[in-house]
Amino acid sequence: MRQVTEHCLDSLVASEDPERIRLRIWVLESNAQAPAYTQPGVATLYPEAPFNYHAYMNIGIREGQAPFVAICNNDLSFHPGWASKLLRVFEQDPSVSSASPACSLHHPRNGFALNSGVYPGYGVLKEISGWCLVFRRSILEVIGALDERFFFWYADNDYALTLQSKGLRHVLVTSSIVDHLDSRTLRTHTSARQWLMTKRAKYTFEEKWLGRSKGYLMRKKLKLYLKFPLYYLGLKKVK
Template sequence: MLERYYRVYYGYVLDSLRYLKAGVKFGPDSSIGDAKFVIRIANTEIVIDYSDHLTLAPQFEKYPWYFKFHYSEGYHEAHDNLFPFSPVSFYDWQQYHYLRQQIKYTANGEMILSRQYPHGNALHRRKQVQHLLKDRYGALAATERIEQVQFWKEISNSLVSVCVPGARNNILDRGHLQYLAFGACTISPKIITMLPGFRKLIPDVHYIQCSDDYSDLPEKIAHCRKDRKRCVEIGRNAQQLFLETSTPPELWKWVVTQTQKKRSTMPEPPASLINRTVDVVIISNATNRTLRQVTENCISSLLTSEDDIQFNVVVVESIHGINYDREGVETVYPETPFGYHAYLNLGRKKGSAPYVCLCNNDLVFEKKWASRIIRAMEAQPAIVSASPLCRHYHPTQGIKPNSGLIEGYQVAKHIAGWCIFQQRKIYETIKELDESFIFWYADNDYSETIKYHDLLHVLVTNSFVDHLASTTIRVTEDARRRQLTSQQKLLFDRKWAKT
């Protein structure tokens, strides 16, 4: 990890200290999981979390001083040991101050800048915006990649810059922060990253806010053309905010000031905070006695897995007449042909609990599996989707049990489609699972959907639900199987522009 991230993140922290001529000593690799490491200042240990995402380190409460690059409004304020740390901006601070004297944003130009590289979670958004700008403004839309210094200098001759965030559609990423530092007026969706001093970027003060889908960009750009003086004022405000929070002197003054205050670790959320009701949807296709027993075993292991959680179980059974009803279990029989997402939607709508778990029928639930996921969601409310660890599969992917919360969107590795645990409020955003996906690519579609909406999914590695086999799909005939594979891939590729 140290080699992979040194230049971008470790190097950024180190270069800011070197600029201040601070004495720095190197010790052993101090990383504490993914995208986090520890440094010591005058014998005070602090955590630096450089992740773009909303999750925190396992047991983050035990660290009195935890500084996060993308400390986010609405997600992190509840934790009194958690503080914002300015995200990556510059490595060569002497170069920045030199160029700051040369780059003078006047908004008198006509160029609309949007040169961020489309990749990762920002691939579709950045391509969408660049195509929109090119189609509407032609040669006035600057979208090609150029050398970095020129990327900064062309601010002087621009009208405005359209900044499309990276990992999430609401973070302050590097290119955007650099433009603010040089006093450019920028347009982007609402930014929730907070800077040292718990400073917020205020729309129409530090940047121009557009809609999350960028559909109103032409309107925002037209306003810039009409009121260029206002654009200059916004750029000046943005640069002042940067100078007050994010240069090495201001950044490290903030860190030292916070660590001099007395802090205590935060306790684990008490059990009384946990809402103990979960709606569990199980998809079953018991065409024979063996498959029926698989479903029966799944239900039994579920109902005995927790002492303090109430499970409301809905079994969506394709074979009429097969009945699993008992206390806490209801069997429903769909009237439509098999569709994985359609059946999950049907079962989910039968309940109203604050948590929903979408399951295959071939699972073994271990003790405390659900309470451990709920505790993670209570501690970090941004987690709206999660999967437990399968002790048969995940170790083959290099993931060990009890290795913390692992954020990600890779199907099977992170999104274990055989068991997806959700806060019900996720459906306020995603609405319905797309019923076009009958089986194959259903998990892929779910992954792309929650990524598109910047919703946080984690693998909870101390929660154990073992997946036995893909019994549901085995019972389909050959023609149906072909529909569940090749046709579903074409549908997925068209929907998410994968071709």
């Protein structure tokens, strides 16, 4: 995992001319014993709370003041000029509130050719590339902080529906390329923990966006609790 994050940061720092694009980078490191990252412009933060994707992203967001915010996975490879190409779209179209770069490994085989234009929409794994989201800081005045109940899974689904419900326009920019190296972080967890991370978020998502009845959700959550009570209460990790 350290090598994955180091590659991500190396490619990010090298991706833009610092005289044209100033990147201020915060790494939210869940391992308190891990050494700080040393790439130029990178600060390492060690939250006391256990890993929670949206909570960690909220910490990073609060650290900055720039008019544009990028929230990113650690398993990425940034191509040259990815940020300047996104910013050009924001500058040319003030109606764009949020944008994602394309992944050369994912998007071409899903109907989005590289360098084929700008695609508006809210489709997860389509226009919404949850592994790298860039937005105007001003939209936080409308959507508030990221919902920390989505600590890993369904985070991009919640982001997409939040933008859509508020009438905030999101686009995929296919000239901006950031490759996603396919859930390297998730694979470090056991299959049982992955299952729990998925199911627990699914029920929260259904409660928030699909209007599931309280009775339905209580039955689902009780079943999950009975299977892994200590994990569900947050007292220990599943091994």
